[in-house]
Amino acid sequence: MASCATPHYPENVQKTLDIAGENRKELEKTLIHYSQEKDSLKYQATCFLIGNMGSKHSYLTFDLVDSTDAIIPWEVFFFENYSELLDAWDSLENNRGKIHFKRDKHIPDHEVINADYLIKNIDQAFEAWQFPWAKQLSFDQFCEFVLPYRCTNEPLEEWRAYFLKEYAWLKDSMQNSDDPVRACSLINNEIRSWFRFDERFYEHPTDQGLSELLDKKMGRCEDMTNLAVMAMRAWGIPVMSDYTPYWANTGNNHAWNALLDKNGNTLIFMGGEANPLEYKLKNIKAKVLRKTFSKQPESIMEVKQEWEKVPPYLNSATQIDVTKEYGKVADVRVQLKEEKPDSVEFAYLCVFNSGEWKAIHWGKIGDGNGVVFTDMGLGIAYLPAYYKNNKIIPAGPAFILNINGDTEELIAVNNATSAHTFFTTTKRTSGQTTEDIGQGDLENGLVYQLFFWDNKWQLIKEGAVKNNVFVADGIPANALLWLKKKDGREEERIFTLVEGLQVWW
Numbered sequence: 051m052a053s054c055a056t057p058h059y060p061e062n063v064q065k066t067l068d069i070a071g072e073n074r075k076e077l078e079k080t081l082i083h084y085s086q087e088k089d090s091l092k093y094q095a096t097c098f099l100i101g102n103m104g105s106k107h108s109y110l111t112f113d114l115v116d117s118t119d120a121i122i123p124w125e126v127f128f129f130e131n132y133s134e135l136l137d138a139w140d141s142l143e144n145n146r147g148k149i150h151f152k153r154d155k156h157i158p159d160h161e162v163i164n165a166d167y168l169i170k171n172i173d174q175a176f177e178a179w180q181f182p183w184a185k186q187l188s189f190d191q192f193c194e195f196v197l198p199y200r201c202t203n204e205p206l207e208e209w210r211a212y213f214l215k216e217y218a219w220l221k222d223s224m225q226n227s228d229d230p231v232r233a234c235s236l237i238n239n240e241i242r243s244w245f246r247f248d249e250r251f252y253e254h255p256t257d258q259g260l261s262e263l264l265d266k267k268m269g270r271c272e273d274m275t276n277l278a279v280m281a282m283r284a285w286g287i288p289v290m291s292d293y294t295p296y297w298a299n300t301g302n303n304h305a306w307n308a309l310l311d312k313n314g315n316t317l318i319f320m321g322g323e324a325n326p327l328e329y330k331l332k333n334i335k336a337k338v339l340r341k342t343f344s345k346q347p348e349s350i351m352e353v354k355q356e357w358e359k360v361p362p363y364l365n366s367a368t369q370i371d372v373t374k375e376y377g378k379v380a381d382v383r384v385q386l387k388e389e390k391p392d393s394v395e396f397a398y399l400c401v402f403n404s405g406e407w408k409a410i411h412w413g414k415i416g417d418g419n420g421v422v423f424t425d426m427g428l429g430i431a432y433l434p435a436y437y438k439n440n441k442i443i444p445a446g447p448a449f450i451l452n453i454n455g456d457t458e459e460l461i462a463v464n465n466a467t468s469a470h471t472f473f474t475t476t477k478r479t480s481g482q483t484t485e486d487i488g489q490g491d492l493e494n495g496l497v498y499q500l501f502f503w504d505n506k507w508q509l510i511k512e513g514a515v516k517n518n519v520f521v522a523d524g525i526p527a528n529a530l531l532w533l534k535k536k537d538g539r540e541e542e543r544i545f546t547l548v549e550g551l552q553v554w555w
Contacts, residue, residue, distance in 0.1 A: 057081070062101035062345075069104065070160040079165035084172070091189060095172055098193045102344045105367065106159040108205045112255040117147030126250040135250050136539065151255035156203075163199075163206065171199040174210045178286030182228035186312055187288055195288035195310065198343040201276040202291075205259035212260060213284035220285055231317065234287050234309050235325040238278060245269075245277060245322040252302075271305045271320075278307045278321025291341045292318070292372065295363035298430040299334040299555065301404035301541045303363075306331070308340070316375055331376075336401050336410045336427040338376050339369040346370055350396060350412050358395060361409035361437050371411075371425060379425040380455035384434045386419040387446040388505075391438040397421045397445055400433040402532075402555070405540025407433045407442050429453045431460070431530065431544060431555035444505050448530050450546075450555065460546065462502050462529035469523035470550070472500075475533045475542035477554040492518050497536040502529040503544075512536065530555075 059067065059081070067074050077100050084093040114124040122142060129135040142149050175197045178184060184196065200206060223236055244267055251258075251270040258266065258273045260280065269277075275291040282289035293305035309317045309326050317326040345352065350360055351367035359365075373379050386397055398409035410432075413421040421434070430451055436443040450458045474491055475498070492498065492515045500522045501507040510531075511522040520533065525547065534542040545552045 057085070060097050060101055062104075063097050066100050066103050066160050069158075073161050073163070076163065076165045077160065077168075080168045080172075083165065083169055092172055092176060094189070095175070095193060095197055096168070098344065099168065099172070099197065099199065100160075102368070103160050103163070104158075105345070106200060107156040108159075108200075108203050108259075109153045109156050109256050112151055112153045114149060114255075115152045116142070116149050119152070120146075122146070122149060124253075126248075126254050129250060132249040132252070135253060139253065140539075153255065159200070159206070167206070167208070168199070170208065171210060172197070174214065174284070175286075178210075178284065181224075181233075181286040183224065183230040183233045183312075184286030184288065185228070187286075187310070191288060191310065194342055194344065195290050196283050196286055198283070201279050202257045202272065202341070204257045204276060205261075207260045209260045209280040210284045213281045217281065217285060229312065230287050230309060231311055231326050233285065234282055234289065234319065237281050237285065237287070238319065238321060238325050241277060241281060241322045245274070247271065247274060247323065274321040274323065275305045275307050276321075278319075281321075282309075292338055293341070294335045294338055296336070296401050296403040296408045296410055297333045298336040298401045298403075298410075298427060299543065303403075304331070304333070316372075334427065334430060335373065335376055336399075336430050336432070337371065337425075338373045339363075340372045342368050342370055344368065353414075354396060357393065359437060359440065360396075360412070361398060361442070364398075364409060364412055373425045373427060378428055378453075380428060380451065382423045382426050382432075382451060382457060384413075384421050384423065384446060384449075386415065386421060386434055386436075388436075388444060390415065390419060390445075391436055391443065394436050394438055396437075398435050398437055398442075399423045399426065400435050400442060402431060402433070402544045405534070405542075407435060407444075409435065409437060409442065426451055428455065448503055460503065460528060460530040462504050462526035464526045466527035467524045468527065468547070469521070470525055470547060472520040472522070472533055472552070473518065474552075475535070477543060477552075492520055493535070494518060499534055499536050500525070501532045501534070502526050503532070504529075507532060 067077055070077055080096055084096045114122045116122060178196060179192055217237055224233055246268050248268040257276055258269055263273060263277050279289050279291055288310040290308050291305055292308050294303055296303050307319050307321050311317055319326040319329045345367045349367045350364060395415055396412050397415050399411045400407035401410050411423050413423045415421055428451055431448060432451060433448045434445040436445050448460045494515050497514050498520050499512045500510040502510055510524055530544055530546060532544045534540055543554050545554045
């Protein structure tokens with residue numbers, strides 16, 4: 051006789067069922083389907099997906115709006131290039147105040163996903179696990195890097211079936227080979243024959259789904275990594291998406307792919323651009339985070355109080371810190387010297403990126419206002435900060451974390467000033483890849499401003515450039531400095547002066 055007892059589900063599965071509303075029946079239908087099979091791994095995989103489904107969603111609508119919430123018609127293809135797009139953005143803000151993308155409604159997966167979709171995804175993922183290049187994966191690795199039905203917040207689509215059909219030639223091409231690096235490279239070569247990076251998509255408000263990727267055939271780095279993840283995972287190739295929220299020595303951020311080889315080593319590549327063993331990251335990384343499908347119990351989102359807000363990119367429970375896989379790191383203990391705001395229990399380390407201090411890592415504030423920030427990238431300027439009312443609030447002096455792991459506070463000495471002639475605002479080179487941002491040189495006749503940091507940017511001098519140089523005196527010793535074009539886009543880099551030379555950070 052069939053049991054009338056209520057099924058006992060893992061705690062995280064039960065939580066998802068409790069918030070699923072009318073869609074609970076679809077989730078339970080999937081659970082029941084696999085509970086009746088002899089293969090318990092498929093049931094465990096179902097529990098993994100449903101138990102970690104709570105925060106997964108896609109967006110229904112999104113619009114560009116002005117300061118009054120009025121909708122502005124917007125499409126990246128309105129513009130010939132990214133520079134033209136930025137000029138249009140600046141013009142709109144001059145006329146209509148601050149503009150931003152408003153995402154009106156998000157669709158939680160647990161409210162809409164159906165049993166047929168989940169069952170098909172699980173069965174196809176398990177079939178892919180049997181390919182020779184996937185058999186070495188543990189169940190935990192399979193769950194994180196092959197099984198998930200989505201990448202980020204893209205629309206839900208049946209991408210596995212598409213790529214299994216589109217890349218059916220892979221079986222013949224991989225005869226007598228069980229090397230996931232080769233399988234990954236074969237698929238990536240095909241992707242880069244038709245898909246390309248386009249920086250205009252920096253101003254596309256959400257990650258593209260499969261249909262849009264196939265239609266547009268271009269996107270930003272997030273789109274490229276998602277496309278590679280879908281294509282590879284459909285064939286059991288264990289691929290993930292790593293990213294840095296903010297570069298430490300330039301503006302912007304970046305996402306790229308990583309692959310597990312046969313020995314469990316991580317090899318990076320760029321979906322649609324460069325294969326494993328070909329790809330190198332050019333800029334300096336303070337933090338590298340790896341996206342996961344499962345919630346991470348040690349993430350700040352899982353340990354903080356519900357009322358405390360968290361800065362962008364750190365406010366995800368589904369990512370792990372893998373910075374030490376990418377180079378030397380050090381734990382940094384910081385004594386916070388500025389008064390802690392009420393109801394704040396965490397502090398942050400920030401890097402300077404596109405004219406702002408932006409939070410890159412977090413730490414719990416301990417007794418005596420001390421904080422330890424783990425696994426920080428070396429050779430970088432940092433600012434300790436609090437986060438309150440969606441704003442970064444300085445919590446102490448900026449400092450340099452040197453390549454030997456020592457720290458050097460940058461406290462300006464106003465009674466020990468000097469003069470200097472400046473020839474450039476940045477050390478960057480120009481480029482059009484997924485990582486680089488254009489170079490900034492001094493332009494005759496334009497007004498530039500020189501600042502030093504003392505809990506905020508303090509103006510030293512403002513003036514027009516003559517003969518391609520900017521001359522200033524009264525520069526404090528031991529100061530963190532910033533020379534920028536007035537009313538520019540603030541991509542210039544910060545620096546210190548060491549024996550009369552600019553040292554860039």
